[in-house]
Amino acid sequence: METGIEGLHLYPGQVSATHQRRLVAALAEAMRAAPPYRPRMPRTGKPWSIRQTNLGPLGWLSSPEGYGYGPVHPLTQEPWPAIPQLLLDLWQENIKSLQGPECCLVNLYDSPKARMGLHQDRDEAALDTPVLSLSLGDTCVFRVGGLARSDPTSSFKLASGDVLVLGGPARLRFHGVDRIVPGSSRLLDDTLGHGGRINLTLRRVTKPA
Ligand code: SIN
Numbered sequence: 001m002e003t004g005i006e007g008l009h010l011y012p013g014q015v016s017a018t019h020q021r022r023l024v025a026a027l028a029e030a031m032r033a034a035p036p037y038r039p040r041m042p043r044t045g046k047p048w049s050i051r052q053t054n055l056g057p058l059g060w061l062s063s064p065e066g067y068g069y070g071p072v073h074p075l076t077q078e079p080w081p082a083i084p085q086l087l088l089d090l091w092q093e094n095i096k097s098l099q100g101p102e103c104c105l106v107n108l109y110d111s112p113k114a115r116m117g118l119h120q121d122r123d124e125a126a127l128d129t130p131v132l133s134l135s136l137g138d139t140c141v142f143r144v145g146g147l148a149r150s151d152p153t154s155s156f157k158l159a160s161g162d163v164l165v166l167g168g169p170a171r172l173r174f175h176g177v178d179r180i181v182p183g184s185s186r187l188l189d190d191t192l193g194h195g196g197r198i199n200l201t202l203r204r205v206t207k208p209a
Pocket residue numbers: 107116133142175176177199201
């Protein structure tokens with residue numbers, strides 16, 4: 001679906017309910033090996049309102065030292081679990097790139113106050129490859145701006161199974177999550193024992209050699 005913003009594509013309900021449930025089961029298992037942790041902001045060390053973990057060869061990390069990518073979980077020091085095939089298939093369907101994703105960032109919005117401030121995804125060398133995001137569980141209010149922080153913004157809702165692609169001229173647009181709509185989905189409850197929202201962001205990090 002076109003959003004009216006060049007390079008920003010929204011595919012509502014692209015992932016079926018059956019595949020969503022399968023993914024949450026796979027995530028539950030991955031999160032036993034790579035437990036979600038509360039990252040801290042660069043410089044201030046302020047804790048985020050969300051929890052995070054990663055899948056794939058490289059994980060995105062936020063710590064008082066800064067943002068970046070690393071091959072191991074910061075607490076267990078173990079490599080991140082593999083990205084499930086279902087997500088690799090989703091990447092191929094949408095991105096049609098020979099370069100597979102190297103990072104699947106898992107954002108857990110598991111408190112009613114969880115949100116994510118406006119930011120750009122720009123820690124990747126492969127800025128020519130789009131970012132693909134999948135929403136699971138509760139609906140959120142997603143906000144997108146321009147290429148400068150002070151540009152005007154607009155918002156729309158993302159529901160469970162919705163896929164959003166930020167590529168081309170939209171790859172570096174500011175974006176964030178204003179809030180989640182608690183209790184709008186029961187997807188996570190059955191498998192994880194709590195509600196909330198999970199966002200999966202698939203990214204290519206390095207340029208091909
Ligand atoms: C992100 O920008 O990393 C997350 C966006 C979302 O949760 O939908």
